[in-house]
Amino acid sequence: MWSLVPFIGMVRFGASLICAAQFAALAGGAAMWQAPRWPGRVAVKERPAVKLEELTEVPFVAPWERRIILCRHGHVAREAADLQENAFYGGNFDVPLSAGGDADMRAVAEYIASQHYSEAAATVFASPTAAVSGSLLQRALAPRVVGGVRLVQSDLLAEVDRGRWANLTAAEVRRRWGDDSYERWALDDDYGARECGGEGMGDVRARALAVRDLVLERTLPGTASVICTHLWVARQILADAVGVEDGGLCIDVPYASISLLDFPDTAWPSTRANRDLPYVRLLGCVPADAAGDAVGMHRKGR
Numbered sequence: 334m335w336s337l338v339p340f341i342g343m344v345r346f347g348a349s350l351i352c353a354a355q356f357a358a359l360a361g362g363a364a365m366w367q368a369p370r371w372p373g374r375v376a377v378k379e380r381p382a383v384k385l386e387e388l389t390e391v392p393f394v395a396p397w398e399r400r401i402i403l404c405r406h407g408h409v410a411r412e413a414a415d416l417q418e419n420a421f422y423g424g425n426f427d428v429p430l431s432a433g434g435d436a437d438m439r440a441v442a443e444y445i446a447s448q449h450y451s452e453a454a455a456t457v458f459a460s461p462t463a464a465v466s467g468s469l470l471q472r473a474l475a476p477r478v479v480g481g482v483r484l485v486q487s488d489l490l491a492e493v494d495r496g497r498w499a500n501l502t503a504a505e506v507r508r509r510w511g512d513d514s515y516e517r518w519a520l521d522d523d524y525g526a527r528e529c530g531g532e533g534m535g536d537v538r539a540r541a542l543a544v545r546d547l548v549l550e551r552t553l554p555g556t557a558s559v560i561c562t563h564l565w566v567a568r569q570i571l572a573d574a575v576g577v578e579d580g581g582l583c584i585d586v587p588y589a590s591i592s593l594l595d596f597p598d599t600a601w602p603s604t605r606a607n608r609d610l611p612y613v614r615l616l617g618c619v620p621a622d623a624a625g626d627a628v629g630m631h632r633k634g635r
Contacts, residue, residue, distance in 0.1 A: 391593060392614065394555060395555070397554055397555070398595040398596055399555075399557075399595070399596045400558070400593060401548060401549070401552070401558060401560055402445060402592075403560050403567055403571070403593075404466070404560065404561045405562065405586050405588060406430070406434070406466040406561060407436075407437045408434030409431060409434055410429050410430065410432075413428070414426055416500050417502060419502055420499075420500045421498045422499055423493050423494045423496075423531065423532075424492040424494050425499070427461075429465070430465055430466065435469075437588065437589035438470070438589055441590075442470045442473035444591070445470060445474065445591070450474060450477035452555075452557040454557040455482055456483045456548075456552075457474070457483070457485070457561060458485050458560045458561070459484060459560075460486065460492070460563060461491065462491060463563060466589075470561055471483075487544055490560065490561075491566070492562075492563035492564065492565060492566065493534070493563075494525075494531040494532040495525070495531045497529050498531065510528065514528075518534070519580045522535025523535060537565055538580070541570050542569065542603040543603070544560075545560070545573075545601075546602040548560060549602070564586055565581070568581025570594075571584050571592060571613075571616065575610070575616075586617045587617055589619060590617045591619075594612070594613055595611055595614060597609065
């Protein structure tokens with residue numbers, strides 16, 4: 334019996350060679366990247382997670398895994414919701430997409446529809462306040478998926494409720510709650526509820542992982558589902574996927590970004606003892622700048 338060890342070593346070595354590749358933009362409008370198919374397997378627990386500008390090749394989902402295509406909504410127009418510029422907001426605010434955010438989400442939808450339709454991404458899950466972004470994804474996928482695509486809304490995917498921090502800027506929060514208040518809010522599971530009258534990060538994590546498990550239950554092996562959500566829900570899902578314990582504070586999830594997570598049965602549900610980490614194919618990857626609110630590759634939000 335011959336051994337698979339040399340072959341696996343070659344695959345991992347090949348993965349390291351492609352990490353320096355740059356994505357190419359398509360012509361016109363909101364430019365988009367190319368993502369050739371690649372059959373290798375790269376586990377986050379064996380190497381750091383990578384971003385799209387470093388990894389351009391995305392494999393098909395394996396027949397024994399379930400894929401989550403995790404998207405953050407596009408850039409928003411705070412002024413349309415009577416919010417201060419750069420102010421914090423949360424799940425209790427319905428903030429519309431800006432013109433640039435709409436263009437970016439259309440580009441993301443086209444990428445997903447062109448690259449992942451064959452994985453039968455037949456359901457898009459979104460929070461009620463991210464439903465516009467979710468519907469753009471649904472409409473792009475629907476013509477390419479037999480039987481169409483459903484849009485399922487869930488409050489479990491809503492952004493964190495920031496309580497008394499809503500409509501305050503970071504500078505205002507620091508003056509009232511202290512210079513390290515943002516870090517304490519992110520790292521202390523109960524700080525948001527106890528000090529801000531909002532939602533604790535522990536509660537956000539619990540519902541984020543609960544809805545992730547629900548989506549995986551409804552996703553057949555060898556297929557994908559799309560989740561369109563907000564910054565801190567996405568961070569909790571990604572923090573769990575890469576095995577960090579800072580609540581996702583270290584993970585950049587730009588507006589209109591995509592992350593691909595492949596879950597073998599040993600990587601979920603969240604209550605499973607000694608879970609494996611899922612395979613993270615893309616992490617916080619964004620389209621090229623769209624016309625309108627183009628402000629660079631990594632558009633950080635709060």
